Amino acid sequence: MSTNIPEVGLSTTAERQAVTGRAGIAPGEDWVIVTRGIKRDYDMGGEVVHALRGVDLAVRRNEYVAIMGPSGSGKSTLMNVIGCLDTPNAGEYWLNGELVSTKKDDELARVRNREIGFVFQTFNLLPRATALHNVELPLVYAGVSSAERRQRAIDALERVQLADRMDHRPNELSGGQRQRVAIARALVNRPAILLADEPTGNLDSQTSEEIMRVFEELANTGQTVIMVTHESDIAAHARRVVVLRDGRIASDERRDAFVEKVGAGAI
Amino acid sequence: MSLFESIRLAIAQIRAQKLKSFFTLLGVTLGVMFLIAVVSIVQGMGNYMEDAFAGKFLGVNTFTVRRFPDFNMGDVTEAEWRSWQRRPYITVADGDAIRAVIPDSTQWSLLDMDWTTPQSRYVNGGPQVLTEAASPSFFAIKNLTVTEGRAFTELEDQLGSPVVVIGTDVADHYFPNLDPIGKELRIEGLPFRVIGLLEKQGSAFGLSLDRQMIAPFHSPMSRFIGHHDRVYGVMVKAQNPAAMTDLQGTVSELMRRRHKLRPEQPNDFVLESSASALTQWEVIKGILVKAGVVLPAIGLVVGAIVIMNIMLVAVAERTREIGIRKSLGARRRDILSQFLVEAATLSTAGAALGIGLGFGLSRAIAALSPLPTSVALWSVIVSVVLGAGVGIAAGLYPASRASRLDPIAALRAE
Numbered sequence: 001m002s003t004n005i006p007e008v009g010l011s012t013t014a015e016r017q018a019v020t021g022r023a024g025i026a027p028g029e030d031w032v033i034v035t036r037g038i039k040r041d042y043d044m045g046g047e048v049v050h051a052l053r054g055v056d057l058a059v060r061r062n063e064y065v066a067i068m069g070p071s072g073s074g075k076s077t078l079m080n081v082i083g084c085l086d087t088p089n090a091g092e093y094w095l096n097g098e099l100v101s102t103k104k105d106d107e108l109a110r111v112r113n114r115e116i117g118f119v120f121q122t123f124n125l126l127p128r129a130t131a132l133h134n135v136e137l138p139l140v141y142a143g144v145s146s147a148e149r150r151q152r153a154i155d156a157l158e159r160v161q162l163a164d165r166m167d168h169r170p171n172e173l174s175g176g177q178r179q180r181v182a183i184a185r186a187l188v189n190r191p192a193i194l195l196a197d198e199p200t201g202n203l204d205s206q207t208s209e210e211i212m213r214v215f216e217e218l219a220n221t222g223q224t225v226i227m228v229t230h231e232s233d234i235a236a237h238a239r240r241v242v243v244l245r246d247g248r249i250a251s252d253e254r255r256d257a258f259v260e261k262v263g264a265g266a267i
Numbered sequence: 268m269s270l271f272e273s274i275r276l277a278i279a280q281i282r283a284q285k286l287k288s289f290f291t292l293l294g295v296t297l298g299v300m301f302l303i304a305v306v307s308i309v310q311g312m313g314n315y316m317e318d319a320f321a322g323k324f325l326g327v328n329t330f331t332v333r334r335f336p337d338f339n340m341g342d343v344t345e346a347e348w349r350s351w352q353r354r355p356y357i358t359v360a361d362g363d364a365i366r367a368v369i370p371d372s373t374q375w376s377l378l379d380m381d382w383t384t385p386q387s388r389y390v391n392g393g394p395q396v397l398t399e400a401a402s403p404s405f406f407a408i409k410n411l412t413v414t415e416g417r418a419f420t421e422l423e424d425q426l427g428s429p430v431v432v433i434g435t436d437v438a439d440h441y442f443p444n445l446d447p448i449g450k451e452l453r454i455e456g457l458p459f460r461v462i463g464l465l466e467k468q469g470s471a472f473g474l475s476l477d478r479q480m481i482a483p484f485h486s487p488m489s490r491f492i493g494h495h496d497r498v499y500g501v502m503v504k505a506q507n508p509a510a511m512t513d514l515q516g517t518v519s520e521l522m523r524r525r526h527k528l529r530p531e532q533p534n535d536f537v538l539e540s541s542a543s544a545l546t547q548w549e550v551i552k553g554i555l556v557k558a559g560v561v562l563p564a565i566g567l568v569v570g571a572i573v574i575m576n577i578m579l580v581a582v583a584e585r586t587r588e589i590g591i592r593k594s595l596g597a598r599r600r601d602i603l604s605q606f607l608v609e610a611a612t613l614s615t616a617g618a619a620l621g622i623g624l625g626f627g628l629s630r631a632i633a634a635l636s637p638l639p640t641s642v643a644l645w646s647v648i649v650s651v652v653l654g655a656g657v658g659i660a661a662g663l664y665p666a667s668r669a670s671r672l673d674p675i676a677a678l679r680a681e
Contacts, residue, residue: 085594085674106598113596124591124678128283140272141596185595 010240010254011060020056027094032192032224033059033082038091038101040077051077052088053247059193059226064219066235067228069244076197078244079228083116083195084108096192113141117186121198123178125170131157131181132166138189156184160214176207183214187223194218196227200234212237232262273608280609281616291577292617294570295657298563299618299650303625303642305559308632309552311640316548317541318639326408328511330540331378331500332357332365332518337539354535355526356497365501368521369514374504376402377484381492385480386453387441396437397479398454400489401502405481406432408504416448416463424483431488432463434477452480455491470637500539511540560649567653570617571661578610578665582672589669590677603670610662611655618654622647 019027020036027034040052051074059065069075080086081093084100087108093101096115103111117138118124125134135153144152157163160180170178179199186194196215200208215237219225227238235241241258243251251258281288331337335351343351362377369375379400384393399405406418419430431452438447438461447461459482468476482488503518505511515538522536537543582589589602597605626642633640 080675083594085678106600109593109596109598109601112594118594120678124587124594126588126591128279137592138595141592141598141601146272189596 016058019058030061032061034094036092038088064225064239066238066241068235073244074247075244084111115192117191117194119196119199121201123182135185156188160184175203193224277609277612294573295614295617296621298566299621300624302563304628306646307629307640307642309555311638314639329504330538331502333500359496362501374404376405376502379499399481400484412466413463414466419483427485429459430462431459431480431482433480434465435467436477571657574661582665582669586677586680593674599670603666606666607662611658614658615654
């Protein structure tokens, strides 16, 4: 693992507490994600499950954050809320300076389209569409003209070194290539955050490293990356690790502190 | 997403699942096919009727002055029939009077007709033949062409010469393998000389138009088939439809005067033309066209139900795709329009296929039956509109279900 990861730009605990503590006030523009007291309950056949019990999370622009936790910790729910696929029952969520926790369906669709680039564990590419067309999809919904769409999709595929495979369908690509197509799709509309959900969950360790290198480069070029994972060695690639337990943030620290703890068998 | 984009996506989807798409289309295709075919048959029947009446029985731009209508397809009440029987006969004198008031350029013919069984020395017995006694202009009025020999002349009519022009069926039967011209044909025992052979005409309403023969009105023929000075009718042919209206006015006025009708009394004669005979047909045609639209509409309803089902299955199968699209920023209306356009494209394609098959069926019927079917443009337009409409109606519910899917649940679907 490389040791020269720039730690500059990482937010401090005090800064985060300051920004999450000011309820109802729009955070400064260097904060991409600010959640204040996010709660999310599910009604599971009469029994209420508290998936999130009050999450205060702040992510500054250009941070590379891993969200960890065992299953049932609420990390999937948090990722759905951050990804604007779900809305919280209580609390506020500011994304890129915009209060999105009160938005309705179609407005959330617009936010997902503009601000969020998803990378999923199962890639979630359209099986009958070519790599190029898959990457173009977010631009289709953004209303970009077809010529510009094509050019931007090719550019995005070039960033993940797959321009030569743009006419292939997903089943003609390896797992790592599929995930890189998915990353190109996530980046094509220049989102505020890249949101990855277990991005290496379906890949072997060598390919996982390859994908992690792509994330590393993106982070180095200024892309804000949020990665949800339950594997501590994958989480250790991020510069900051947030651990969730029972719907609350259990710890939120720099990577080196986290690695130390993992090494000590604390996780 | 633009409409063009949606249609392209829909076509790709249809091409990806050709067989399934075909079965989905089937209902709409069959509905449209029968719509096109039935309308073309009705149209063909109409053309056939008009052609038969106008061209073969009653003549183009021609009317026949008669006691009561001969070609009548409507129901005639008992009272009506009895009142017709009390009407005065049309006479030869009426015919001459009509001839006196119409312009010289107008063609005119007295006409009597009946069925007789002629005899020839070349064959024993034979079929009945429609036997007509008419003026020389009759050939021109009915558009009859004499291919061999000649028609009779004005002089022969005045002299009452026993000459006859026969149809091809008559020639074939009574003069087998012989040239009939100049030969003798006995009608009601009297010898007639065959002077002409009519061009083959085929049949109308199952009646052979070639089994007829025509003799001069003043020949002995009218004594057998007519009743003293009464005639079957007096035929008048105008040069064009406008002139025909004028002529009908003139002749009607004359006949009313001759029958001494007071202004408030209705006509006690008819001026029968193909148009008057076809009024009843128009009513029947209206009913047939309605049936021709309503029955295939049932097929379209079935087609709509099939499309709705297939679309529901498609939505279920493509739940994950919907989830992916939503996660990438597709709004409800994007998903809604995607599935609506897909359903509409599917059923419009079905309609297009149905139009093609309908054309084919119509052609096949025209080739295999005497009906001159013709596809009506309006039925094609109705088909396309119905096709798209059925698709949109059938796609609405599945598409709205797809658009309301929860993206998280949809992404988790297998």
